[in-house]
Amino acid sequence: MSAKNSPDIWDLVEAKRETFFALSDRVWEMPELNYEEFRSVAEHAATLEQQGFRVTRGVADIPTAVMGEAGEGGPVIAILGEYDALPGLSQEAGIAERRPVVAGGNGHGCGHNLLGSGSLMAATAVKDYLEAHGLKGRVRYYGCPAEEGGSAKGFMVRAGVFDDVDIAISWHPAPFAGVNNPISLACNEINFHFAGRASHAAASPHLGRSALDAVELMNVGVNYMREHMPSTARIHYAVTDTGGSAPNVVQASATVRYLIRARDLAEMQGLLRRVKKIAEGAALMTETTVRSEIVSGDANLVGNTPLEQLMHQNLERLGPPVFDEHDRAFAAKIQETLTDEDIKSSFARFGLKPRMGVPLCDTIFPPESGDGMFVGSTDVGTVSWMVPTVQMRGATYAIGTPGHSWQLVAQGKAPAAHKGMEHAAKVMAGTAVDLFRDPALIEAAKADFRERLAGTPFVNPIPDDVDPPVSTKTSQAEEVAS
Known part of the structure; x- marks a missing residue:
């Protein structure tokens, strides 16, 4: 795809920014834990319907999973979202001091309020693009619960939810923007x-x-x-x-x-x-x-070089997110609650030379950055064994902010978080449009996928006799839906 097509999809993202900023803020205000995201999934399902998607609730018999599809024929590109929170991280927004909203309450300490809303924002822009340009193809938004130790995507994989998907795209909030180094545990x-x-x-x-x-x-x-x-x-x-x-x-x-x-x-x-x-x-x-x-x-993440190169091209075309002085001033206040080691470690993790006094991302980190020593786990890894998958990191919070911290929760509704979410949505949407417009890119990604996994049969780390802990909560989900 030539560069002149990029602004078309970016404009479609921008056109819906207020809708999805509001969705992210509403989910931030209702932090729910693994398999209890009834209000959050109801918000996502309602937004999918409002935006004209065909909606399937209770995906894989999980009451808090949802899928929206738009388009006809052609390849299927999935954009993955999440909306679960963490326990014990309740925190007021917009302040740089520890102040819980509810003592011992939940909080979005990993930014999943942004993750789900940004992914749905991208999927909506792609839907509108396919309609406007008369392109064949289907875009799906998967609202995936329970990433924080619940492994919902692993259960969804086991249920065959991704069997007909050609490409999967996702992102995660971070201090920097760039293509995710496909290493996880x-x-x-x-x-x-x-x-x-x-x-x-x-x-x-x-x-x-x-x-x-x-x-x-x-x-x-x-x-x-x-x-x-x-x-x-x-x-x-x-x-x-x-x-x-x-x-x-x-x-x-x-x-x-x-x-x-x-x-x-x-x-x-x-x-x-x-x-x-x-x-x-x-x-x-x-x-x-x-x-x-x-x-x-x-499962651990399986990389895909053609998809990672394509996403990086979109990042370079767009440039880093643009923050203003107010954004940087609040981020600097957050950094005052951190140590120099927190900040230096954040740069190092993304393969960047530490620059003290820089509160927010102003660059795109290079592909395959960092040494991969300090990584966590994600259930996106299980999806990546079933379908070619690519992820990006979106710059939504102050450099040095620890994941799963009150500082991250405090920044979850900030203008900088919204700007970073929109930036990620543009990159994901641009990547998806490139794939729809050039099927050869999809075939290259599939060839890379087959080559990487040749002779390595996939064994789901979730045994067949293990079920997600959802049975006692079904009535609550029905009550929310009604």
Whole structure:
């Protein structure tokens, strides 16, 4: 596609900016956790209908998942959105000090209010472009819940939701703008339930078998294992059930939840087997029993060079987001709550030389930037094993802001966040239009996809017998929809 076509799609994004800024702000104001995003998905479904999409609710039998489609025939390009929040991050907007709206409440500490709204903004612009130019093709917006440890896209993949999709596009809020380096950690989240025997801790301690002892011994064993695993792997745990608060009772039950991450599925599955052996050893030492239960899982991201090059071309054509003095002044106040290490680390993560005193992004970071050492997990990774996928990072907050922090929540409704969201929507929409206008680009992406995965069969990290925790919430979703 020639550069002269870019402003057409950018104009269509700009035409709907106020609608989608408002959607993002409404979702920010109703932060909901994994599989509880009933009001948020209702807002997205209503916006899809208002914009003329064909809407499917309850995608993959998940009440808080939604899909909107527009267009006829031709290739199918999906734009992925999210809208789940995080616990304990409630924070007033627009101030640079810790001030929860609700003590202990939820907050959008990863910017998913922006993510979903920006993706839907891009999908709407592409819909309008296809109509205006009479192009064959279908654009879909997938509203995906529960990315924060819920792995909803993995369940959606298992249900076949993406089977007929040709290309998937997404983005994520960040301090800088550029094509996402396609490196993430495969992961499994798994509960280890220990069962023992209760007894009086003073009168008959010899008759008890402590499940809590088993949990503690397991944690010690895993901590010793850290020296003997790849440096890029990560293991985290939380004791979710201590078996009670009475110290004079030997705890008959206890549960610890582990999150195991590694560079790829094979490496992660190897670590999982080792952690299970440690759990079995802890049970043996304490004469308890242990039962493991996988809760969720994400595959590592699969890159796609043709798509990444195409998205980078769109970024270069558009340039970095444009912020004003008011945006920079607020971002500078946020930076005053951070350390120099926070700021320097933020630059380094995106392959950029640190520049102190620069509060907001003013450049496009280079492709394949950073060393990939400090990355997390995403359920977009599972999608990328099924369909050629590309993501970008959109500059929406002050450089140095930690993810999953109150500072990020405080910036979630700021004008700079809106500008960064619109910038990302333009890049995603431009990338999609390029693909619709030149089917050879789609074929090149598919060829790259096939070559990367040749001889590597995909195994969904979510077992077939694990279901998303949605059954008890269906009535609530129906109540919101009505």
